[in-house]
Amino acid sequence: MTLLEAAEKLGLKPVAGQSRLSRELDQGYVSDLLSDVMANAKPGDIWVTLQIHQNIIAVATLKELAGIILIGGRQPEKQTLAKAEVEQVPILLTDLPAFEVVGRLYQLGITGRR
């Protein structure tokens, strides 16, 4: 499944990094603690978080994550969007809470095995 297919199934709204939406997806990570993501996320993970500061783009780049889903109707800060465009890190928005997002991704076969 690609990031774009998952986004369509969950009704996520891509707002940055459009060129990387065709990336294949099979694993994910959820955390709002950036140091934890740096320590435990794996390359290719889709990251589910409520953090909207530009630091998330640096973490996603450092860890080569597939993209970031911002939950609960949160909007990325202006600088976050700008950095995401430059780095082509996909950002996807949803009104759903994290638990719902992760549950629905899991149903699509995207797991969190480490």
Next chain:
Amino acid sequence: MEIRVVEDIEADRMFIEIVDDGFGMDEERARRALDPFFTTKTVRRVGLGLPLLSEACRMSNGDMQIQSCPGKGTRVKATFQHSHIDRKPLGNIRDTLITVMTGHPQVDLLYEHRREDKVFSLDTREVKADLGDIPLDAPQVVSALRALIQSGLEELGAS
């Protein structure tokens, strides 16, 4: 290098101040130090130390200020609301200090931690003077320092 931690419970503030006498930064660099994609490292494209500290301050009703002067050094002052529910705990200060001291034994470090009316301080210049020829990172010295910091912080009731 000097690291000062002040826990002012009455004013409900916590300060962490880090002062060095290193290269310093001009205004442009000091401003860009908050950009996570700005770094002087050559092995990686991102530098998250100051951006993460700044954001940690902001998330607990505080802020971070950088004062720097090329050729003189840099002063970083981080402020937090002490009681804020999202204020990150200080973490393991003892092991952090040991890492700093043994990782760069040539750098002099002053650590000062105030909590209300109590103070713990450790100055590696004094330790080095007492040690004479024995290096700061000798195993017996490290374990003595670890015990000293542990008991000092416990006496403060540091958080």
